Amino acid sequence: MPKENPIVVFKDVEKVYRGGNVAIEHINLTINKGDFVCFIGRSGSGKTTAMRMINRMLEPSGGTILYNGNDIHKTDAVKLRRRIGYVIQNIGLMPHMTIYENITLVPKLLKWPDEKRRKKAQELIKLVELPQDFLDRYPSELSGGQQQRVGVIRALAADQDLILMDEPFGALDPITRESLQELVKHLQEKLGKTVVFVTHDMDEALNLATQIVVMDSGHIIQNATPSEILQHPANDFVEDLIGEDRLMQARADVTTVSQIMLKNPVSITPGRSLTEAIRLMRKRRVDTLLVTDDDNYLKGYIDIETLNTRYRHATSVSDILNTKIFYVVDDTLLRDTVDRILKRGLKYVPVVDHAGKLRGIVTRAAIVDMVYDTIWGDSDDEGDSDSENSDRGNLSQSDLASSTKEV
Ligand SMILES: Nc1ncnc2c1ncn2[C@@H]1O[C@H](COP(=O)(O)OP(=O)(O)O)[C@@H](O)[C@H]1O
Ligand SMILES: [Mg+2]
Secondary structure (H helix, E strand, O other), rough: OOOOOOOEEEEEEEHHHHOOOEEEEEEEEEEEOOOOEEOOOOOOHHHHHHHHHOOHHHOOEEEEEEEEEEOOOOOOOOHHHEEEEEEEEHHHHOOOOOHHHHHHHHHHOOOOHHHHHHHHHHHHHHHHOOOOOHHOOOHHOOOOHHHHHHHHHHHHHHHOOEEEEEOOOOOOHHHHHHHHHHHHHHHHHHHHHHEEEEEEHHHHHHHHHOEEEEEEOEEEEEEOHHHHHHHHHOOOHHHHOOHHHHHOOOHHOOOEEHHEEEEEEEEEEOEEHHHHHHHHHHOOOOOOEEEEOOOOEEEEEEEEEHHHHHHHOOOOOOHEEEEOOOOOOOOOOOOOHHHHHHHHHEEEEEEEEEOEEEEEEEEEHHHHHHHHHHHHHHHHHOOOOOHOOOOOOOOHHHHHHHOOOOO
């Protein structure tokens, strides 16, 4: 959980609009200093309402909001707003004002002396790597992208600790949007600001937030870090908001091979006879066996075809041992193996520890369980997944032929 250093606290806050429209129902929320908090939810879920109560643009119908420990209702609203920046949708610049005048708009309202304003503008324009003489130009003399960057620094100009942003990039194309997200994030971290940011775009929230507050119908459904949200979505609603592709991606990003492998794969030692090997294959209904030495180091595999052709001339497992085998190490992220396993058509892959000892196997079935619907969908039409309910599927030599490693 986040460190406790609250700048804003919602206590049992409620907002009912005139006419009885309940926009916020008893929310409790702590926003810590230095955090980048994203309110996310569908249109009408109460994001804007919740945000606007922080600087008293709207008054709650019930409950209390604390700013730096003080009840904002007992704070002068104008003073409060001076300490809290607010950026509305589309950070447009005033066309009739110079860049300098645009940047220092709020500091001027706050009656900063000229010199302090000038210094701040110079400092900020440097932060976004624009030349100082741009300060004297008008917005129309700058490119669209440059104007957007000025819009972002304007939001930071008044040295306020807390900045509220209500879908500021909502109307921008994806590329401009991404570059501005990067800029905002960079400046927020560098300047140590606290940002509360409203969005309905999960990509944006995941990009920016240190804390994501998921809202639905005036309730907070989940309040957690982006990785917690991805790994443990609170319910179907949150899962839906995240989207299946991203969930799958997130799982593969953090799941290691050892977490989904089957333990105790069927294996045999090189000294055993081929008769014993056949008996074991029949009993476990597999057409290959992994071969390990007495200390459980993976040595290779044997398969039924080789066994069949060489049976008369060979006696022990070691005589027909195939040492070219594809395997994975147990702490490999699934993300890095899924593709290889699926695309090569491997039915299973042995899993070893860093020393090379056999620890388990990952079956195609286990992977298919995870990705079938999201990645492969209908294209995986081999229709053989039922055979893999046993410990392992059938592994043929051709499965292993391409890309193997000597053990
Ligand atoms: N001024 C208002 N008067 C009455 N109802 C409002 C007003 N503003 C917003 N609402 C209602 O409150 C709910 C939350 O709105 P809002 O906070 O704007 O949601 P969001 O920002 O998540 O889209 C919605 O049902 C909306 O229709
Ligand atoms: Mg809104």
